[in-house]
Amino acid sequence: MFQTLVTFVNWVPEIIWLLLITALILKITWTMWVHYIQQDFIAGIDFVLLEIVPPREVLRNPKAMELFFTNALYHWSLKGGREAYWQGAVWFWFSLEIASIEGQVHFYIRTPTRVRGLIETQMYAQYPQAQVKVVEDYTLSLDKNEKEEYKIDPISPVIELFGSLQKGEQMWMQIIVTPSKKEFHTKGTWFGHHDWVKESEKQLEKVLEPYTRLNPRPDGSGNAIEIRTPAYIDPIIKGINTKMMKIGFDTGIRCYYVAKKENWSMNSRRNIRLIFRQYANPYLNSLSRINATQADALGGGGFIGGFIMLSEKTVMILANRMLQEYRERSFFHLPMRHHILSRLPWPISPAIKEAAPPTNLPT
Incomplete structure (x- = not known):
């Protein structure tokens, strides 16, 4: 018996x-x-590029x-085990893009074809006079030879900068969005997690803690919470x-500046980094640059870039910051009527096939 125990x-x-x-081994295999x-699932998603041509007068503020x-873009859903771990289903993502082609500004939405109809109808619901049309990917051309809100439009500096480019220059801005599923570790637990709303509550409690006092009630039934915060x-x-x-x-958000060698401007390259200053509030929060690269950067393609497999994590690595929809619309909305018309792609060629707004929309 003892010998058996020693052997064990x-x-x-x-x-x-x-x-x-x-x-x-099981972890790596999984x-x-x-x-x-x-x-395999992502490779099967068919994307289409829609250009949004604003009307000559946009009477709706960015709230629209x-x-x-x-x-149109908030497609939050729970994936079942079969969908997530057998079919490889991922949440759809959308790319909101503003591109300046030699000074002419274009608005694009890159969307899965499966929800193209929803994108078009919701755009017409908010901007009935806008035009939505399918276009070719503009990047492929490189291979070829409220009342106050009516007064101040936050997208104005972007449109003006993009519209100031000269022949041979291009600027692109890409905004990747997907419904938020960001999780934070719950303190005091091994595997507990909570969403960004709960995290906001915790941050609010942290801000109020120095100004919170518990006052005992006269009847001894407990404490009354008193919060006195300074105005700032x-x-x-x-x-x-x-x-x-x-x-x-x-x-x-990702920005690009590309130009022919003879048209390259260091000022344009520098200016594209300054177009988000109007969104900053130093006292609260602001946007900051987390990475920069150039066209011939290592890992952008070839063996190293092709070795990294395409998955939900690698595709969405850019979209790792959380913004609410009222922040999103500040970055991407149709400019209001006081903008210079020559910056936008008018007139529209009649040879281009365009979608028409549904006839049953309210007027």
Whole structure:
């Protein structure tokens, strides 16, 4: 009996190592499987590029684009086990793009063809006089030879900068959006997680904690909470509360400047980094650049770029910041009528096939 026990004890380290190696192999195998099926699913998504041509007079403020984001782009859904781990289904993502082709500004939405009809109808619902049409990918051409809101339009600096480009220059801005599923680790738990709304509540409690006092009630029934915040804290509290009441998107923004060698302008390259200053509030938050690259950067293609398998994580690595729809519409909406008309692609060629707004929309 004792000899058997000694033999078993001697085998314990080997058994533990065997279990650890088996668990590691299973983990790697599972990860590779999920990557493989997601790559296959993503490769099967058919995307279409829609150009949004604004009307000559946009009488709606940017709030209209907020409604468009909510109704057309927020595709939140729970994936079942068969969908997620057998079919490799991922949430759809959308690319909102502004491109300047030699000074002419274009608005694009890159969307899966499956929801193209929804994108078109919701755009017409908010901008009945706009035109939505299918176009070729403009990047392929490189291979060929409210009242106050009516007064101040935050997209104005972007349109003006994009519209100032000269022949041989191009600027592109891409905004990737998908419904937010960002999670935060719950303190005090091993595997607990919570969403961004709960995280906002925790941040609000953290802000209020220094100004919160518990006063014992005279009858001894407990404590009364008293919160006295200084005036300079009020904008922070209001901002957090406002965001918690809005729909959240995981968002990433990417900007490009490309030009022929003889037309290259260092000033244009520098200016594209400054077009987001109007969105900054140093006291609360602002946008900051997290990465920069150039066309011949290592890993952009070839062996290294092709070795990384396409999965939901690699596709959405850009969209790892969270914005609400009322923030999104500040970056992407049809400019209002006071903008210079020559910046936008008018007139429209009659030879181009265009979609027409549904006849049953309210007027």
